[in-house]
Amino acid sequence: MSFESRHRPDGDDTHEDHREANDHGFDLDARLASREARGLRRDLAPVDEVGPRARTAPDPKDEPAAWTEDRLVLASNDYLGLAGDPRLAEAAAETAHEVGAGAGASRLVVGDTPAHRALERDLAATKRTERALVFASGYAANVGTITALDPDAVFSDELNHASIIDGCRLSGADAEIYDHCSPAALRAAMRERARDVDATDESWLVVTDSVFSMDGDVAPLADLCDAAESFGAWVMVDEAHATGLYADGGGIVQREGLSDRVDVQLGTLSKALGTQGGYVAGDETLVEHLLNTARAFVFSTGLAPPAAGAARESLRIAREGDRPERLWNVVGRTRAGLEAMGYQVLGETQILPVLVGDRADAVALADRLHEAGIVAPAIRPPTVPEGTSRIRLAPTAAHTADDVDRCLAAFEAAGSEVGLL
Structure with a gap:
C-alpha cells in the first residue's frame, strides 16, 4: 500500500475509518489525574520579565495574567544575570537588522549566517578546540551528538541529564550506568564489558555532566578521563551548568586543564550566557x-541569528568582565548564611540544594518561602531519590547584598514555621 493510500483515505468508508480510529484514542484526562494524585502535575507560571526580581502569576490559561508583587527569583539558571542585560538586547537587535530575525532554513541549506560562524569561532577559542557547532538547544545538541556518534556502548553517570539519557536511548547503544561520580565504578563497568562481550571492534563513549543540576556537585573529570583512556574510550562532557563561569568564559574542562583529553565538549547558551x-x-x-549526520542539526532550522548575536556578546562579557566573580561572592554569602542557620547545603558550585529530606516538609518550606516573596522550588521524587527532597537555590550575579539578606531572613522564618530549625 502506498504512503498516500495509507494516510489519505478517500471514498465512502472515510467516516467509518475515522470513527474506528476514535476507539483507539488517548485518555489524557486520566493521565493528568494520575499526575495530580502523585503530586507531579505542574502548571505554567509566567513572569513579567527575566531577571533577579519579577512579578509572577498563576497560570492564566487564555486570560490576562493577574500579577503579584515583585518576587525574588532564586530558581533561574541565568547564573551571570545576563538574560535581561541591555547589551544582549542591543546585540540581538543589531544582528536581526543586519542578518534577519530567523535563519530561514537548515544551516545546510541557506540558514548558515555570519552570526553563527562568529559565535562558533568564539566558542572554539573559549573551549580551546579546533571548531564548534551551534544547535538550536542543548537538548538537541545532546541527542544529535550521541545518535550521530552511534556508539556500541555508552557509559553514563547515573545522574546525567534527561537529554543525555534520551540520546543514549535513541542511539540504540548498550547503556552501562555507573555510580554517580565514581571513576572506580566506571572502570568496573568497562572491565566487565570487556570481559563479557567481544568488544574488539566496539566504539565506547563515556558521558557525564560536569556540574550536576540537582546536587550542585562536580564530576571528577581527570579521573574519568584516566579510566576512559585505559580502555580506549572517548569522553563527552556536558558543560551546560558550567559554561561561562570560569576563567576566560570556560567551564570545568578548562578549569581542570582537560581540553585536550575530552573528545566532545557540549553545553548550552541558555544558562549562564542568558540566551x-x-x-x-x-x-x-x-x-x-556532526553537521553531516546529527539529525537534530540537519533537520532543524538554524538557531535564530539574533540569539547567536546575543550569545556572542554574552560570551564576551563572561570572558572580559567581573560577572563570574560577582556570582561566586553572592553564592558564598548565601551558602554561609544558610549553613550558619543549620541547613545542610549540598554541592560545591553556584547551585545550592538545601536538603530537607521529607517530601511534605520540602513542599511546606517552598510554600512558606513563596508567601515571603521568594521563588525557590521544592525538588522531590522522582526527580531526586526518596528521602532527599530539597529546595534548589540558584543565586545569580545580578542579586544584591540586600537580596541575599532577604533570602536568608525568609529561610530562617520559614524553617522555624515548618519545624526544620
Missing part, C-alpha cells in the same frame, strides 16, 4: 561529522 541554543566543541573531524 538560547546549544553547542558542541571538538576537533575539525568531529564537527564535520
Whole structure:
C-alpha cells in the first residue's frame, strides 16, 4: 500500500475509518489525574520579565495574567544575570537588522549566517578546540551528538541529564550506568564489558555532566578521563551548568586543564550566557561529522541569528568582565548564611540544594518561602531519590547584598514555621 493510500483515505468508508480510529484514542484526562494524585502535575507560571526580581502569576490559561508583587527569583539558571542585560538586547537587535530575525532554513541549506560562524569561532577559542557547532538547544545538541556518534556502548553517570539519557536511548547503544561520580565504578563497568562481550571492534563513549543540576556537585573529570583512556574510550562532557563561569568564559574542562583529553565538549547558551541554543566543541573531524549526520542539526532550522548575536556578546562579557566573580561572592554569602542557620547545603558550585529530606516538609518550606516573596522550588521524587527532597537555590550575579539578606531572613522564618530549625 502506498504512503498516500495509507494516510489519505478517500471514498465512502472515510467516516467509518475515522470513527474506528476514535476507539483507539488517548485518555489524557486520566493521565493528568494520575499526575495530580502523585503530586507531579505542574502548571505554567509566567513572569513579567527575566531577571533577579519579577512579578509572577498563576497560570492564566487564555486570560490576562493577574500579577503579584515583585518576587525574588532564586530558581533561574541565568547564573551571570545576563538574560535581561541591555547589551544582549542591543546585540540581538543589531544582528536581526543586519542578518534577519530567523535563519530561514537548515544551516545546510541557506540558514548558515555570519552570526553563527562568529559565535562558533568564539566558542572554539573559549573551549580551546579546533571548531564548534551551534544547535538550536542543548537538548538537541545532546541527542544529535550521541545518535550521530552511534556508539556500541555508552557509559553514563547515573545522574546525567534527561537529554543525555534520551540520546543514549535513541542511539540504540548498550547503556552501562555507573555510580554517580565514581571513576572506580566506571572502570568496573568497562572491565566487565570487556570481559563479557567481544568488544574488539566496539566504539565506547563515556558521558557525564560536569556540574550536576540537582546536587550542585562536580564530576571528577581527570579521573574519568584516566579510566576512559585505559580502555580506549572517548569522553563527552556536558558543560551546560558550567559554561561561562570560569576563567576566560570556560567551564570545568578548562578549569581542570582537560581540553585536550575530552573528545566532545557540549553545553548550552541558555544558562549562564542568558540566551538560547546549544553547542558542541571538538576537533575539525568531529564537527564535520556532526553537521553531516546529527539529525537534530540537519533537520532543524538554524538557531535564530539574533540569539547567536546575543550569545556572542554574552560570551564576551563572561570572558572580559567581573560577572563570574560577582556570582561566586553572592553564592558564598548565601551558602554561609544558610549553613550558619543549620541547613545542610549540598554541592560545591553556584547551585545550592538545601536538603530537607521529607517530601511534605520540602513542599511546606517552598510554600512558606513563596508567601515571603521568594521563588525557590521544592525538588522531590522522582526527580531526586526518596528521602532527599530539597529546595534548589540558584543565586545569580545580578542579586544584591540586600537580596541575599532577604533570602536568608525568609529561610530562617520559614524553617522555624515548618519545624526544620
